[in-house]
Amino acid sequence: MTAVALQGDLWMGDAPLMRNLSLDMPAGRWSCLLGPSGVGKSTIARLIAGLPGPQQLRGSLEAGDGLPLAGRVALMAQGGQLLPWADLVRNVTIGARLRGTRPDVGRAHELLAQVGLAGMERRRPSELSGGQGQRVALARVLIEDAQVVVLDEPFSALDTATRLAMQDLAARLLKGRTVILITHDPLEALRLADRAWILAREGAETLSLPDTPSPRDFRAPDVLAAQAALLARLQGDAACAG
Amino acid sequence: MRRLNAAPLRAALALGVALVLWQAVVWLTGVPRFILPGPARVGVALWDNAALLLEHARFTVANLLTGLAAGVVLGVATALNLALSPIARLMLRPMLIFAQAVPVFALAPILTLWLGYGAASKIVIVMLVIYFPVTSAFFDGLMRLPASLADLAQMMRAKPLHRLILLQVPHALPALVSGLRLAVVYAPFAVIIGEWVGSSRGLGYLMLMANGRGQTDLMFASLLVLASMSLLCFAALERLVQSGPQKKVKRQRLPFSDRSSYGRF
Structure with a gap:
């Protein structure tokens, strides 16, 4: 596992998007980037994942071990990016098949069982609920065995109860990996993060988290208090912004 | 189930109304x-000339299907090649656009001159006519991989060929089917034009001959055989599409509703 450090200004073509970023995301922990829609959260996800786009970093993006990040990052995005024409096993093993290596079908079955989809291996994504689709995407991230996992609003399209269940599942299965969670949901950040920032144009502000280890119980008083404080703070920001 | 039962019933009803009119x-x-001979007279002509019609129809159908198969194979191969190789795109695309500007039907006399009055000229005309819509539709589909899947391929470090086969081709299948629908509509036109330009066999030839002899009822009978041939082709394609593994192909009743994909490179 490796840490990821992002320093500098993020530009979108010719316009600055976020300035003075200084994000030290520790190895084997959950780092959470919290921000409102449109602040450029997904741009950071694409940047770390090495995907093309108009974004441009004037600064540095480095892995803790000094090696390049390329090829060591897995991304799980909101839509899940499942192949509608392929069954679940083929969806989970698409990475190996795209690289032209032999897919590990046994491991795919194992992971599908771990995410709670045993017996559904032959189904198509259209036969699944939103939460089940994200479980498949999670299994696909796990089979890639990447050192750094970027989760770009992975659960934001799910209903609240499903979202809480998926957060617990992801926390359990991604334990020990360097996870970068990008979200607009304060509770999600407070539950899962070991380190968290609130993103804004002027830079990222470190968010203080409850002392308990993650994933935190959403009923715990300190989590609820932190959530209330954070919501008040975000509401203030939103009122100022527009 | 009700719709399935109702469809043939509606067709029979429409046919009946048309005959009465x-x-x-x-x-x-x-x-x-x-x-203009009446339907009864055409029916009699159909019955009396069944053997003759069948013999000529066999020639036409054989050329139609051979040309269709060759054009589809060639079109699919071209589209795959274009999608895979930027150099091929650079070289072939202008040529294809230029070739498309030539009305292929107008080539029929030249092809007949070169290839003779036999089956070869008809097969080549059909092939050329359907080659462009198939290539164009399939290539379009191949190049329109959604951004999320393109990202996926990049994240997974996909090899170009594997990206093509595993992501682009499955995603482009509905577009290919649109192209095939156009092909199935154009192919009978093409084969008849080929026969009109110069042939000693086939339904097109039979129509010209019947026309020359004033056998209008035989002309109409040939036309009916031809029309049912086209319908059978279309129905066979629909069958194929629905039995295929790709069940999410969007349904279209009219082959003409997809004209937009014709002629775009």
Whole structure:
């Protein structure tokens, strides 16, 4: 596992998007980037994942071990990016098949069982609920065995109860990996993060988290208090912004 | 299930109404039968000339299907090649756009001159006519991989060929089916034009011959055989599409609703 450090200004073509970023995301922990829609959260996800786009970093993006990040990052995005024409096993093993290596079908079955989809291996994504689709995407991230996992609003399209269940599942299965969670949901950040920032144009502000280890119980008083404080703070920001 | 049962019923009803109208026009206007024979007369011609019609239809169908298969194979191969190789795109695309500007039907006399009055010229005309819509539709589909899947391929470090086979081709199948629908509509046109330009066999030839002899009822009979041939082709394609593994292909009743994909490179 490796840490990821992002320093500098993020530009979108010719316009600055976020300035003075200084994000030290520790190895084997959950780092959470919290921000409102449109602040450029997904741009950071694409940047770390090495995907093309108009974004441009004037600064540095480095892995803790000094090696390049390329090829060591897995991304799980909101839509899940499942192949509608392929069954679940083929969806989970698409990475190996795209690289032209032999897919590990046994491991795919194992992971599908771990995410709670045993017996559904032959189904198509259209036969699944939103939460089940994200479980498949999670299994696909796990089979890639990447050192750094970027989760770009992975659960934001799910209903609240499903979202809480998926957060617990992801926390359990991604334990020990360097996870970068990008979200607009304060509770999600407070539950899962070991380190968290609130993103804004002027830079990222470190968010203080409850002392308990993650994933935190959403009923715990300190989590609820932190959530209330954070919501008040975000509401203030939103009122100022527009 | 109700819709399945209703469809043939509706078709039969429409056919019945059309036949009644046809007969009514013949009766009411009193046109001579060498201008417009009534449905009964055409039916008799169909029955009396069944062997003749069958023999010529066999020639036409064989050329139609061979040309269709060759054009589809060639079109699919071209589209795959274009999608895979930027150099091929650079070289072939302008040529294809230019070739598309030539009305392929107008080539029929030249092809007949080169390839003779036999089957070869008809097969090549059909092939050329359907080659462009198939290539164009499939290539379009191949190049329109959604951004999320393109990202996926990049994250997974996909090899170009594997990206093509595993992501682009499955995603482009509905587009290919649109192209095939156009092909199935154009192919009968093409084969008849080929026969009109120069042939000693086939339904097109039979129509010209019947016309020359004033056998209008035989002309109409040939036309009916031809129309049912086209319908059978279309129905066979629909069958194929629905039995295929790709069940999410969008359904379209009219082959003409997808004209937009014709002629875009």
